[in-house]
Amino acid sequence: DGGITQSPKYLFRKEGQNVTLSCEQNLNHDAMYWYRQDPGQGLRLIYYSQIVNDFQKGDIAEGYSVSREKKESFPLTVTSAQKNPTAFYLCASSTYRQGKGNNSPLHFGNGTRLTVT
Amino acid sequence: KQEVTQIPAALSVPEGENLVLNCSFTDSAIYNLQWFRQDPGKGLTSLLLIQSSQREQTSGRLNASLDKSSGRSTLYIAASQPGDSATYLCAGTPAQGGSEKLVFGKGTKLTVNP
Numbered sequence: 001d002g003g004i005t006q007s008p009k010y011l012f013r014k015e016g017q018n019v020t021l022s023c024e025q026n027l028n029h030d031a032m033y034w035y036r037q038d039p040g041q042g043l044r045l046i047y048y049s050q051i052v053n054d055f056q057k058g059d060i061a062e063g064y065s066v067s068r069e070k071k072e073s074f075p076l077t078v079t080s081a082q083k084n085p086t087a088f089y090l091c092a093s094s095t096y097r098q099g100k101g102n103n104s105p106l107h108f109g110n111g112t113r114l115t116v117t
Numbered sequence: 118k119q120e121v122t123q124i125p126a127a128l129s130v131p132e133g134e135n136l137v138l139n140c141s142f143t144d145s146a147i148y149n150l151q152w153f154r155q156d157p158g159k160g161l162t163s164l165l166l167i168q169s170s171q172r173e174q175t176s177g178r179l180n181a182s183l184d185k186s187s188g189r190s191t192l193y194i195a196a197s198q199p200g201d202s203a204t205y206l207c208a209g210t211p212a213q214g215g216s217e218k219l220v221f222g223k224g225t226k227l228t229v230n231p
Binding site: 045 | 153159163208217219220221222
């Protein structure tokens, strides 16, 4: 079955350590996204990528980094510079139609819950 | 800045009831709109996507509509079932943006009691 796989489901780290969250998709989607979800808030976009070897900052990119070396993979690194890293992180993907806006549904993984102490 | 309000924040109904969830945007210029379902501790599942040329979409017991003049959308759930219990989120794309511009509401938590 096609889908998005995020791993691990739960992640615990000490403050000051960098940590990388994995996101893999086999939907052949061009575009991939990382969101952060906090209690009582809507999803906020961290980074997105519309094509391999290219990515753009979202609304809250500070303290995060990404890479897009393969179409299927879009890992997110939470660095020690991120002041409030404890959150639920969601990866998503979609097709992308240049020139008409992206009017295809987003497909989400099941998320990684990161706890930093 | 575009903001999305979902009303009510939480809703509890008996099984079998028809219900309506509401979503409104501060800027009514919405290109397309999606409704999602989120189960506890899980990711979001896309339910319905209303494209720029459409006004509503239906899937089974779900019907979503979008009034572009007011920037309001409703999700209608017919004959609710306990399995419908989840948080429902709406998200809209501004007229000049792709999915990277999606703005999400905070969701309505629905509980359907047997």
